[in-house]
Amino acid sequence: APKPVISVVAGDGIGPEVVAEGLKVLCKTVGDDTFDFVHHDLGAERWQRTGEVLPAADLEQLAAAQAIILGAVGAAPGSKAIPSGLLERGLLLKLRFEFDQYVNLRPSKLYPGVPTPLAESVTSRGPIDFVVVREGTEGLYCGNGGAFRAGTDYEVATEVSINTAHGVERVIRDAFVRAEQRRGKVTMVHKHNVLVNAGGLWNRLFQTVAAEHPGVTTDYLHVDAATIALVQDPQRFDVLVTDNLFGDILTDLAAAVTGGIGLAASANINPDGTFPSMFEPVHGSAPDIAGQGIADPTATILSMALLLDHLGRSDDARRIEAAVDADMAERGATKRPTSVIGDDIAARLK
Ligand code: NAD
Ligand code: IPM
Ligand code: MN
Numbered sequence: 001a002p003k004p005v006i007s008v009v010a011g012d013g014i015g016p017e018v019v020a021e022g023l024k025v026l027c028k029t030v031g032d033d034t035f036d037f038v039h040h041d042l043g044a045e046r047w048q049r050t051g052e053v054l055p056a057a058d059l060e061q062l063a064a065a066q067a068i069i070l071g072a073v074g075a076a077p078g079s080k081a082i083p084s085g086l087l088e089r090g091l092l093l094k095l096r097f098e099f100d101q102y103v104n105l106r107p108s109k110l111y112p113g114v115p116t117p118l119a120e121s122v123t124s125r126g127p128i129d130f131v132v133v134r135e136g137t138e139g140l141y142c143g144n145g146g147a148f149r150a151g152t153d154y155e156v157a158t159e160v161s162i163n164t165a166h167g168v169e170r171v172i173r174d175a176f177v178r179a180e181q182r183r184g185k186v187t188m189v190h191k192h193n194v195l196v197n198a199g200g201l202w203n204r205l206f207q208t209v210a211a212e213h214p215g216v217t218t219d220y221l222h223v224d225a226a227t228i229a230l231v232q233d234p235q236r237f238d239v240l241v242t243d244n245l246f247g248d249i250l251t252d253l254a255a256a257v258t259g260g261i262g263l264a265a266s267a268n269i270n271p272d273g274t275f276p277s278m279f280e281p282v283h284g285s286a287p288d289i290a291g292q293g294i295a296d297p298t299a300t301i302l303s304m305a306l307l308l309d310h311l312g313r314s315d316d317a318r319r320i321e322a323a324v325d326a327d328m329a330e331r332g333a334t335k336r337p338t339s340v341i342g343d344d345i346a347a348r349l350k
Contacts, residue, residue: 001056001336002036002318003029003033003034003035003036004034004035004036004066004067004311005035005036005037005038005039005064005065005066006035006036006065006066006067006068006069006347007037007038007039007040007060007061007062007067007068007069008023008037008038008039008040008068008069009040009042009068009070009071009073009091010039010043010071011044011070011071011091011285012043012044012045012072012073012074012075012087012285012288012290013072013074013284013285013286013290014071014072014283014285014289014290014295014298014337014338015043015070015071015072015073016071016088016303017071017290017293017295017297017338018281018295018296018297018299018300018338019069019071019073019074019183019300019339019347020198020297020339020342021300021301021339021341021342021345022297022301022303022304022342023037023068023069024306024343024346025301025320025323025342025345025346025349026307026308026320028145028176028322028349029304029308029316030308030313030316031103032268035066035139036066036335038061038275040058040061040062040198041112042054042058042073042091043073043087043091044073044074044075044081044082044087046131047082047086047087048081048082052138053086053090053094053117054090054091054094054186054350055088059094059098060215061274062095062276063098063099063118063275063276063286065276066276067276067277067278067279067306067307067310067311068095068276068277068278068279069278069279069280069300069303070092070095070139070278070279070280071280071281071300072280072281072283072284072285072286073087073088073091073092073215073302074087074088074092074284074285075087075287076287077149077286079287080085082321084335089143089249091279092154093141094181094289095268095278096136096137096143096268096278096290097137098275099268099270099275099277099278100137100270100274100275101136101137101268101269101270101275101277101278101316102135102136102138102167102171102174102269102270102271103133103136103171103174103267103268103269103270103271104133104134104136104244104247104266104267104268104269105131105132105133105136105266105267105268105269105306106131106134106247106251106254106256106264106265106266106282107129107130107132107265107302107306108128108129108130108131108132108234108251108254108255108257108264109127109128109258110123110127110128110129110234110257110258110259110330111259111325111329112261112262112329112330113260113264113323113328113329113330113331114259114328114331115259115333116257116258116259117256117257118234118257119186119232122231122232122233122234123165125235126235127235128234128258129242129256130237130239131178131182131238131239131240132239132241132242132247132250132251132254133171133174133175133178133184133238133239133240133241133247134242134243134244134246134247134250134251135167135168135171135241135242135243135244135247136171136244136268137167138161138162138163138167138168138244139161139162139163139242139244139245139335140159140160140161140163140243140245141244141245142160142162144160144161144162145158145159145160146158150289158185161198161243161245161330162196163198163201163202163243163302165201166275168201168202168278168292169203169205169209170271171241171286172188172202172209172241173193173209174211174271175239175240175241176209176212176213176216176239178185178239179213179216179239180215180216180237181273182238183214183238184216184217184238185216185217185218185219185237185239186210186216186217186218186219186238186239186240186241187218187219187220187221187226187236187237187238187239187240187241187244188202188203188206188218188219188220188221188222188240188241189220189221189222189223189226189240189241189242189246189250190202190203190222190223190242190243190246191223191224191246192222192315195224198243202243203208203220205242206218206220206299209211219236222240223242223246223249223250226240226246226250227250227253228294230250230253230254230257231253231257234254234257234258247287248288251264251266251282252264252282255282255283261281261282261299262281262283262285262295262296262297262298262299263296263298263299263302264281264282264299265279265281265282265299265300265301265302265303265305265306266279266280266281266282266303266306267279267303267307267309267310268280269310277310279303279304279306279307279310280303281298281299281300281303282299283299286319293337293338293339294335294337295338296341297329297338297341297342298324298327299343301320301324301342301345302320302321302324304320305317305318305320305321305324308320309339315317319349319350320345320349322346322348323345323346323348323349327341327344327345327348
């Protein structure tokens with residue numbers, strides 16, 4: 001049988017540095033002959049060289065892959081070399097939308113031994129282990145807006161959030177199914193006290209889906225209050241479900257309280273399998289540390305476990321997680337180069 005093809009977009013900044021370690025651990029886990037890797041030269045350099053962000057030929061090849069691994073794309077905020085968001089929207093968001101990756105799954109777990117800014121009075125209350133199911137194809141990410149009388153004192157700028165019944169219901173359903181396989185609780189996060197239209201739709205569909213899952217406990221928090229709970233009572237969460245932008249913001253906070261952005265993995269899933277799913281760390285290209293060999297590749301390595309889960313290789317996924325677990329238990333606050341962390345985790349694979 002032909003080997004499954006995995007497309008790799010290493011991208012910009014620390015992207016290639018962390019992807020190298022992700023691939024190292026992935027290949028050590030399943031062997032060098034399990035997957036065919038196709039590398040795509042996309043990102044800042046390609047754009048600067050050719051003016052191309054995501055040419056049709058690359059998109060076609062990516063669409064045919066069984067899965068996609070992405071490092072990160074984008075320049076330093078404030079950089080003048082690349083227009084802000086050109087690569088993020090033209091490449092990363094384009095792939096999430098084009099491949100209908102509506103479940104953006106972002107697990108957070110505080111591993112024993114990992115330093116956290118959380119108070120001891122919080123961590124002593126028990127394990128912290130939750131997943132954010134972030135909607136990935138709608139909301140404020142649709143680019144639905146405009147600037148009127150641009151450049152004048154009377155400029156009006158709008159960004160209108162798109163929320164469809166179809167899009168909201170399917171991601172809420174996914175969250176409930178995940179909760180049934182976990183501790184049986186879904187917390188919806190929104191802001192329906194202010195965002196009455198979108199919030200109303202989310203709320204109604206949440207109630208509808210909840211009624212079909214009587215075994216799942218439900219909970220709701222306004223997004224501002226959710227940030228407090230993530231810092232003061234993270235144990236209350238099992239599965240969170242929320243829209244695209246709230247999910248973006250909450251998952252950086254979730255990462256920060258569970259050991260840092262260098263540990264936060266993610267999957268952009270197209271559940272019905274019509275299109276490939278994409279696996280990437282939550283973090284970006286980190287221009288401030290790029291090229292120094294000090295980025296933490298653990299987030300990317302844990303994203304490889306999510307990839308293996310998606311491809312039906314759960315035993316291998318658990319092997320990666322166990323190796324990371326063991327590494328975390330030993331690492332304490334010691335700083336290691338990117339490649340050493342990759343080597344250490346690879347060496348712990350059983
Ligand atoms: P960022 O996540 O790149 O960096 C935020 C902070 O976290 C920085 O201090 C950085 O050094 C640190 N950091 C990030 N990853 C780390 C790692 N693996 N190990 C250690 N430290 C790490 O966010 P930003 O600075 O807002 O964005 C930089 C660029 O990346 C922007 O162009 C942004 O649009 C883009 N971005 C891309 C993606 C993606 O491609 N998936 C995601 C987020 C941001
Ligand atoms: C993420 C990133 C992206 C997002 C950006 C780079 C478009 O922050 O994956 O979290 O906002 O989704
Ligand atoms: Mn983000």
